[in-house]
Amino acid sequence: MNRQLQIAATTVNDSSDCFVIAEIGHNHMGSLDTCKEMFRVAKECGADAVKLQKRDNKSLYAKSLYDQVYDNPNSYGATYGAHREALEFGLQEYTELKHYAKDLGITFFATAFDFVSARFLAELDMPLYKIASADLKNLPLLRCVASLQRPIILSTGGGLMDDIRRAVDTIGAINPQIAILQCTAAYPCDFGELNLRVIDTLRSEFPHNVVGLSDHDNGIAMSVAAYVLGARIIEKHFTLNRANRGTDHAFSLEPVGLRKMVRDLHRTRVALGDGVKRIYPAEIKPLAKMTKAVYAARTLAAGTILAESDLALKSPGDKGVSADKFDSLIGMKLIAPLEEDALVLPDYLVSQ
Numbered sequence: 001m002n003r004q005l006q007i008a009a010t011t012v013n014d015s016s017d018c019f020v021i022a023e024i025g026h027n028h029m030g031s032l033d034t035c036k037e038m039f040r041v042a043k044e045c046g047a048d049a050v051k052l053q054k055r056d057n058k059s060l061y062a063k064s065l066y067d068q069v070y071d072n073p074n075s076y077g078a079t080y081g082a083h084r085e086a087l088e089f090g091l092q093e094y095t096e097l098k099h100y101a102k103d104l105g106i107t108f109f110a111t112a113f114d115f116v117s118a119r120f121l122a123e124l125d126m127p128l129y130k131i132a133s134a135d136l137k138n139l140p141l142l143r144c145v146a147s148l149q150r151p152i153i154l155s156t157g158g159g160l161m162d163d164i165r166r167a168v169d170t171i172g173a174i175n176p177q178i179a180i181l182q183c184t185a186a187y188p189c190d191f192g193e194l195n196l197r198v199i200d201t202l203r204s205e206f207p208h209n210v211v212g213l214s215d216h217d218n219g220i221a222m223s224v225a226a227y228v229l230g231a232r233i234i235e236k237h238f239t240l241n242r243a244n245r246g247t248d249h250a251f252s253l254e255p256v257g258l259r260k261m262v263r264d265l266h267r268t269r270v271a272l273g274d275g276v277k278r279i280y281p282a283e284i285k286p287l288a289k290m291t292k293a294v295y296a297a298r299t300l301a302a303g304t305i306l307a308e309s310d311l312a313l314k315s316p317g318d319k320g321v322s323a324d325k326f327d328s329l330i331g332m333k334l335i336a337p338l339e340e341d342a343l344v345l346p347d348y349l350v351s352q
Contacts, residue, residue, distance in 0.1 A: 003203075005179050005210040007151055008107050008127045010048060012179070012210050012232050018223075018265040019212075021153075022047040022238035022258060025248055026087040030076060034240070035089070036100050039108070041255050042238060046262035049107035051130060051235070052097075056116035057084040074247050094124055115144055122148050130235075131167075133157030133185045133214075139170050146174035153233065154178060155214045157185025161205065168206060179233050180206055182226075183214035188251035194222055199229040218251050220261035227268050236261065291317030294326055296338040304334040305352065311344065320345055 004013040012019045022042035028035035035052075042050050058066065058081070066081035077083035089097070094110075101108035111130040112118040118141070121129065128151040135141050136159040145152060152171055156164050164180065171178050182198045194217060202211045212233025213226040223234045237252035253261065292313040300310055306329050313323050320343035321329065332349045 003208055003210055005151055005177060007049070010107070014230070014232065016232060017269050018227050018231070019049070019233045020047045020258075020262050020265065021049045021051050021233065021235040023051050023214075023235050023252075024238055025051075025053045027237070027239045027244070027246060027248055027252060028052075028087075029244060029246060030087045032089070032093050032096065035093075035097060038238065038240060039097065039101055039104060039106060041240065042258065043104045043106040045255055045259040046266075047106065047238075047258060049109060050101065050238075051108075052089065052094075052110040053113065053132075054094075054110045054117040054121055055084065055088060055113045056120070057081055057088060059116050060114045074245055076245075091120070094120075098124055112141070112145055115141065118144050118148065126150065128153065131155060133159065133183050136163050136167050139166075142167055142170045143174060146171040149175055149177075151177040151179065153181060153212070153235075155181045155183040155185075155235075156202075157183035157214070161201070164202070165205070168209070176208075179210040179212055181212045181214040181233060181235060182231070184216065187216050187248065188218050189216040191217055191222070196222065196226055196229055199226055199231050203230045216251060220253070220257055220264065223261055224264050224268050227265055228272070234261075234265065288318035289316050291315065292323040293317040293320035294323070294329060294344040295320075296340055296342045296344060298340045300334055300338045302334055302337045306330055306332050306334060306349075312341075314341075319343060 004011060007019060010019060024038050028038060039050050068080045070077060070080040070083045075083050076086035098108055107127055109126045109128045110121055111132050112121055113132060129145050129148065130153045131142065131145060133155040136156055154167060168178055180202050182202060184193045184195065186193060199211055210232050211230055213223065213231045214235040215223050223236065226234065237248055238258055239249045239252035239254060242249050242252060242254055292315055295312045295314045297310055297312040304310065308330055311329060313326065331352055333352055334348055335350055336348045
């Protein structure tokens with residue numbers, strides 16, 4: 001099965017490590033310096049990519065919402081539009097961040113929320129694009145982003161399988177480079193609503209597409225569980241401080257959490273192995289002490305016809321007759337005497 005996606009220089013497939021995306025969104029709080037620091041720390045934590053969210057706010061939001069009073073502890077402006085504009089980066093910031101990410105050696109991309117933003121990101125030659133769950137049914141935007149001929153990561157929160165099929169068909173008719181992420185569009189997401197088994201469903205339904213998880217829970221364990229189920233892309237919200245002002249910080253991973261998640265995902269790939277049961281060199285020494293061999297249960301004279309009560313199973317078991325051969329010794333004749341607790345060796349025995 002050729003389930004593979006090429007993201008810049010990274011190949012993502014069933015046998016690869018997980019491609020980890022640190023979702024910064026607007027957790028930079030409108031500060032370019034903070035955003036650069038987040039890029040640097042995400043790279044240090046082992047993330048493969050960092051992602052922002054790009055919106056052309058005036059064309060994206062109806063005037064009634066754009067001008068709506070936005071008075072709450074997380075607000076960066078008096079109206080919702082002003083709040084959004086305060087958090088939005090333009091060409092200068094994106095250009096600087098693109099160069100900075102290249103210097104760091106981390107993939108930088110963004111979610112395109114509208115046509116203007118898609119064209120904006122295309123001018124920057126982004127290596128891939130994200131489609132947010134809210135646009136799963138936005139067929140015109142899907143066609144627009146697909147036409148850019150870069151890999152697309154599609155989130156599926158709030159959708160049904162028919163919605164996902166339609167979105168994949170719409171994109172795939174133009175651009176087959178699609179990864180599909182199981183997602184529950186709740187922030188944060190209750191563990192009972194993560195529904196990780198949908199990863200199995202997506203892998204079965206779309207056998208040629210890489211599948212992943214956009215994970216909005218408060219921990220790191222579910223990402224590892226998702227990898228075991230076949231997810232090869234994990235997107236996780238990231239912050240420098242969960243106490244910062246903004247709605248996403250509280251359920252985002254801080255650096256220590258991101259570092260541990262990446263570590264555990266790498267360990268999981270190695271730990272899964274190849275499914276072939278084998279004996280490892282590291283097992284030999286401890287098992288020699290713990291396994292059992294056949295010993296004399298008491299002093300036995302030459303000529304004894306062995307009964308079960310004549311024999312005992314004791315450790316160490318690295319010499320002599322192993323426990324799996326115990327039954328075959330019953331009824332054999334002992335040709336040499338044995339002291340109690342002596343190993344029973346094959347050379348001491350003959351068949352009747």
